[in-house]
Amino acid sequence: MIPAHRSFRRLKRLISIEQVLAHRGLLGRCRRQRDSLVGPCPIHHGDNPRAFVVSRSKNLWRCFTACDAGGDLVELVRRLDQCSYSQVADYLSSLAREPLRIVVPIEPTHAPTKPFSPFRRRLPLDPEADLLRHKQIRPHTARRFETGRYHGRGFLRDAIGVRLHDPQANPIGYAARRLDPQQIRRYGKWKFPPRLPKNQLLYNFHRVRTRHPQALVIVECPWGVMRLHQIAIPAVALLGTHLAPAQHQLIRPLRIILMMDADPAGKKAASRICRQMHAHPDLSVASIPDGLDPDELTDDQLAASLRHLLF
Ligand SMILES: [Zn+2]
Structure with a gap:
């Protein structure tokens, strides 16, 4: 019998990570970028399309988000199947015996989906963070919205945490606003918990719903919500730029002011979104100075852009 490590060396020469992904119908979820394949991570089943990167020339992979790990072909199969090295060897040997098929991207298949598991614990967050000061979010507001700099490790490391709730007010974890410019360039400003059902949530909806407002402002991100709260205007955030049907359902009976x-x-x-909501009984769009986000305006500018729409 060939010792496992020697046979692995041979198998890694024979089989590419790309082949393994194709074999499992996962390749269609990846895009080619020069030498790399980039896609959502098949290990933690995230939905960030840039989380998982494969170097085709080196035959190595890495997940930059939830797994924060990487390795070779063997490590990938071991994590995908949560199996032993000898099972990996069996699988790869059988794959090596298969005739090499032309690798065509396959339609995204439904990867075995694990349900979203909400993180209920409360983490200590520092409301006196520079970014929050820059966004003119007062410490009192930050505490109320359970947001601030996290000084520990894990998901919120080097980030500002923003606590998330479902529409029924159950805490479901944190969104992380990255602070490291290099990370932001690579992955974007925001990171969300794996499998978070973002298209069913509106940030802050659980707080405004109990107050039965007549009108509600929709913004893109939590900072806008907090800034508007400081001038007593109820708002929710999309956590992005898309309005999903389930999100629309939540706010259907209300007067809506869109402030992107x-x-x-x-x-x-x-x-x-206006096209999507064309049947909405009362929808208006707030205009704000070109090139700015709501959280970059002064309180007076915010109020001025909304006053005639609210009252
Ligand atoms: Zn991952």
């Missing part, structure tokens, strides 16, 4: 960022993405989103 005044950048190209925000403007495009605003007209898309």
